[in-house]
Structure formats: structure tokens, C-alpha cells
Amino acid sequence: GQQVMQIPQYQHVQEGEDFTTYCNSSTTLSNIQWYKQRPGGHPVFLIQLVKSGEVKKQKRLTFQFGEAKKNSSLHITATQTTDVGTYFCAILTGTASKLTFGTGTRLQVTL
Amino acid sequence: EAQVTQNPRYLITVTGKKLTVTCSQNMNHEYMSWYRQDPGLGLRQIYYSMNVEVTDKGDVPEGYKVSRKEKRNFPLILESPSPNQTSLYFCASSFWSSYNEQFFGPGTRLTVL
Numbered sequence: 001g002q003q004v005m006q007i008p009q010y011q012h013v014q015e016g017e018d019f020t021t022y023c024n025s026s027t028t029l030s031n032i033q034w035y036k037q038r039p040g041g042h043p044v045f046l047i048q049l050v051k052s053g054e055v056k057k058q059k060r061l062t063f064q065f066g067e068a069k070k071n072s073s074l075h076i077t078a079t080q081t082t083d084v085g086t087y088f089c090a091i092l093t094g095t096a097s098k099l100t101f102g103t104g105t106r107l108q109v110t111l
Numbered sequence: 112e113a114q115v116t117q118n119p120r121y122l123i124t125v126t127g128k129k130l131t132v133t134c135s136q137n138m139n140h141e142y143m144s145w146y147r148q149d150p151g152l153g154l155r156q157i158y159y160s161m162n163v164e165v166t167d168k169g170d171v172p173e174g175y176k177v178s179r180k181e182k183r184n185f186p187l188i189l190e191s192p193s194p195n196q197t198s199l200y201f202c203a204s205s206f207w208s209s210y211n212e213q214f215f216g217p218g219t220r221l222t223v224l
Contacts (some may be wrong), residue, residue: 033151041217043201097161098167
């Protein structure tokens with residue numbers, strides 16, 4: 001079935017550094033969702049991107065959807081320890097009723 | 112408080128002993144689904160339901176059953192659990208479909224010996 005590749009698998013940064021995770025698909029996507037999962041917690045919805053070239057911001061988080069709607073990125077400016085967790089992208093697949101998640105990027109932030 | 116609840120939160124069982132993990136949401140959501148989470152594999156969808164009495168397979172349905180007799184409940188049934196079903200399970204719901212924001216339950220950690 002349709003898959004989405006997410007990179008990197010893991011990143012360790014010092015507080016204040018920037019962080020970016022990418023999701024790539026071989027096919028055109030209808031939309032893409034982003035979730036954050038804190039250690040020991042459950043995934044929490046962050047945002048959904050629908051339009052080609054769309055850019056959305058949530059405080060220090062910037063989400064982009066590629067012009068061809070085949071890739072997306074999440075960028076965090078000046079990371080904080082509260083950003084620690086795993087970030088997942090998710091795409092609609094199959095009959096558009098299924099949701100397929102990327103393998104996630106685990107972010108570790110140290111002081 | 113709007114939420115998705117799952118029970119039990121932790122379960123250790125033995126191979127072949129039937130078990131049910133319950134999931135309930137109080138947001139009047141149409142869409143519900145089950146995921147399993149394994150290290151390095153992310154979240155994989157097991158089953159989903161678009162509405163009462165309507166269920167369909169996700170990416171990893173083998174060894175699982177579901178039912179949707181009421182809108183608020185979506186139990187996950189393992190008729191004969193095996194060790195490869197040891198995992199962290201999440202139930203999720205959304206307003207209408209997978210196109211909408213998914214609200215996840217707290218998770219159920221299952222160990223099958």
C-alpha cells in the first residue's frame with residue numbers, strides 16, 4: 001500500500017538549536033497530518049495541510065506542504081525541552097478512509 | 112471532558128486466552144479506529160469504522176476482530192492472542208473520517224506470554 005518515508009529516525013539537539021523532520025511520498029497526497037507523542041503518552045494532533053505549497057505556523061513550529069504535494073516538513077525553531085517527543089506524519093491511503101503513519105522522528109533536547 | 116478511554120491500560124496474558132480491549136468516546140464521533148505501535152514501525156492501523164455496523168480492515172488486521180454496535184464503543188478482540196501481538200495499542204476517534212483530526216486514547220500495553 002501507499003507509504004510515507006519519514007526522516008530522520010532520531011535527532012538529538014541542544015536546547016536552542018533548530019530541528020526539522022521530513023515526510024516523503026512517491027505519490028501525490030490529498031493531505032498530510034502531523035502528530036506529536038510525548039514519552040509515555042499518546043499521539044496528539046498538531047495540524048493538517050491540504051493545499052499545494054501551504055505553510056502554517058504554530059508559535060515556533062512551521063509546517064510546509066510541498067508544491068507537488070509529495071512531501072512535507074515540520075521545522076521547530078529554537079527547540080526547548082518541552083519539544084521532546086516523537087513527531088509523526090500521517091496520510092490518507094486506500095479508499096481514503098485509512099490513515100497511514102510515518103515511522104516517526106524521535107527528538108531529544110538537552111540543556 | 113471530551114475524551115477517548117481505553118481499558119485495561121495494562122494487560123499481561125498467555126497465548127490463546129481470548130481478550131477484549133474496550134474503547135469508548137464521548138464526542139459523538141462517527142469514525143473510530145485501532146492502531147498498534149511497535150518500536151521502529153510507528154503506528155499501524157488495525158481496523159477502522161466509519162459508522163455503526165460499518166467496519167473495515169486497516170493495514171494489519173490479522174489476528175484481530177472488532178465490532179461497532181454502538182456509536183461510542185469500538186472494542187478490539189483478540190480471539191487467540193500470540194506473542195507477536197505484544198504491543199502498545201491505541202484507539203482513536205474523529206468527527207467524520209480519517210480526514211479529520213484524530214483523538215487518541217491513552218493506550219493499552221499488552222504482553223502475550
